[in-house]
Structures are given as structure tokens and as C-alpha cells.
Amino acid sequence: MERSEAEAAEPLKPGRGRRRAEDVRRATLTAATELLLDEGVHALTFSKVAARAGVSKMTLYKWWPTPGALAFDAYFDTFRETLAFPDTGDIGRDLTTQLNTFVNLMNRNGTVIAGIIGAAQGDADLAEALSTHYVLQRRALAVERLTRAQQVGQIREEVDLETVVDQLWGAVYHRLLLPAQPLTPDFADRLVANLLQGIATPGSPDTAP
Template identity: 35%
Template sequence: MSPDPTRRSEKARQAIISAAFEICAERGFIATTIEAIATRAGVGKTTIYRWWPSKAAILLEGVDMHRNASAGYPDTGDIRADLVTQTTNVMRLFETEFGEIWRGLIAAAQTEEVAAEGVRRILRGSIDQCVDRLAKARDAGQIRPDLDLELAVELIYGPIYHTWLLRTRPVPPAFMQSVLAALMPALEPVGDSTT
């Protein structure tokens, strides 16, 4: 069987994603171009367009890879501790070049359908992971049985996105510990004495 010439070269793929991330972090989403990505990655524009329809699609693939490696959901059996760990990891990730790229993609999602679809897809995956972890906590008696788990996700992550996207105030390292300390009594079963 002869090699498929349209199959992605993993080395070129990684070079393109890395180049897109570097340029977007340096210049911002709007100033990132396919031409600049191709030059830095050492590939032709046609190679990029064969694999991705736009710069947003390249960056979204990179965001997926980084997020999956850095922002998974632990399961130690203690939902509060696991949420503190996961949300703190998300906030740390947002302080890296990933955050600048994600911010650019969220902005682009307001007017570009490829970016909008990708942002929704990535967020849906994150929401589903959190709902799954909350469901396990509910089944273990740590979360109220009547709780709307998707609403809980919005309550948990809303403060992160509000402070990070709008830059409303400096965010201390223990920010999510404080948020979750205020929020968890509303999520836990009535009469739960968890501290």
C-alpha cells in the first residue's frame, strides 16, 4: 500500500500549531496570518489550507491539546478539593500564552463561525467533563441530588471568565478557594457539615 500524500506529517503539524501559537501570543489574534504561520513553520500556505480552513482552526486544535494536558478533572473523592485544584489549574493556564490565544479566539467567535463552532465545542467538552465529575459527587452524597449540574458549572466557572475576560480586578492565587468557599454551601446537601 502506497503512502497517502494527503496525510498530515506529524512534525509539520506540530510546527504549524507551534508557529500559530507563538505568533498569536506575540502579535494577537487579528495580526496572526496564515502567511506568517507558514513562514515560521517552514511550510507552504497550501499545506496549511489542506489541513485547516483558517488560522482559528489551527489555534483551536492547539488549544484543545493544551487544555486536555493541563485542565483535566481530578477525582480524589473530595469534590471541593478537586474543584479547587481544577479551577486553579485553569486560572494558571489562562496566565500563559494559552490565555492570550483563548481570549483572541473568544473574541473572534463573536463574528467568525469557525471560531464560534470551535469555542463552543471546546467549552462543551469542558462542561461535560465537569458535569460528569459533579454527577459522581452527587452520587457520593457530596452534591445536592436536585441540583441542576449545568447551572452549577456556570456558577463555578462564571467568576473565572468574568474576572479574566473583563480584567475587572487583580486575581489572587487563592481566588478560586474563596469563590468555592462561598459557593459550595449552595451546592452541598442541606445539613452537610463539610468544611
């Protein structure tokens, strides 16, 4: 199993006294992450997580509406820092760094995120969590970084930044979910290079004023 970047937590031991909610949550997310990366989203159940974490199954029902929502929460908690967006002042470097990090993560754990995306199609709670706490937040981080680059003149003013996000990260998801071509660091580099340089020949009808 690929160990998570999040701090590991030992399963809680039965005992007298009330345990802190944060300790229970951390033990639960750690156990859910281990199951998710070992067996996939469809094998993750409240019973398995509760047994591994040493927590009450009723607590899981209270905090997460479905096992899928718990699986997503565990995934996002584990890789939150990995998916952070750098800002060195060079948008080309930062896009290349972030996209390569994302490609590397997809190559290590792509079956997990593909499973979550698939499960969300039939799980409204998971779909809502995925959209609200992952997709929209990830897009906002990317647009925020691209906006700063636009403000300092590294990206043209007329460029639609939401579309840039779709062009880059959407292409990665396309190769993850429809793997006709390999998902490689070189692919990430070429995506950024093509985007920043443009693909139309200078003087062609597409670039004529």
C-alpha cells in the same frame, strides 16, 4: 513567551520525499502556538505559520478553514493536559485544584483566550470550533466529575450541575473579560467555598422548606 506543555517540534526542513501528515501537523501547531502566545490571535496568519513551520500554506488552507480556527486548535492542543479534571474522591479538593489551575492559566495566557473569544464573534468557523471542541468538551468533563460526586452523596441530588459549571468557570471568565476585580487563587478558593457551603443563612426564607 510562555512555553507550551505540548511537546515542541522543530520546523520541517525542505527536502525530497513525502513527509508524514502528523509531522506536518505537529510542526504547524507548534509554530501557531509560538505566534499565538508571542503576538496574539489577530497577528496569526497562514503565511506566518507556514513560513515558521516550514510547511505549505495550501496544506493549512486544506486543514483549517480560517487562521482563527488554527489558532484555537493550537491553543487547545497546547493546554489539553493542563485543563484535565482531577478525581481524588474529594470534590471540594478537585474543584479547588482545577479552578486554581484554570485561573493560573488565564493569568499567564488570558489575553490569548480573550482574543480567541473576541475573534469568534466575527468568525463562524472559529465560533463552531470553540463551541464544539472546547466549551462543550470542558463542560462535559466538569459535569462528569460533579455527577460522580453527586452519586456518592457529596453534592445534593437536586443540584443542577450545569449551573454549577456556570457559577464557577463563568465567574472566572467574567473577571478575565471584565476585569473590575483581580483574578487570583484566593478568588478561586472563595468561589468553591461559597458554592459548597451555600450563601443563604440557615433558617432564612431561601432555605425554609
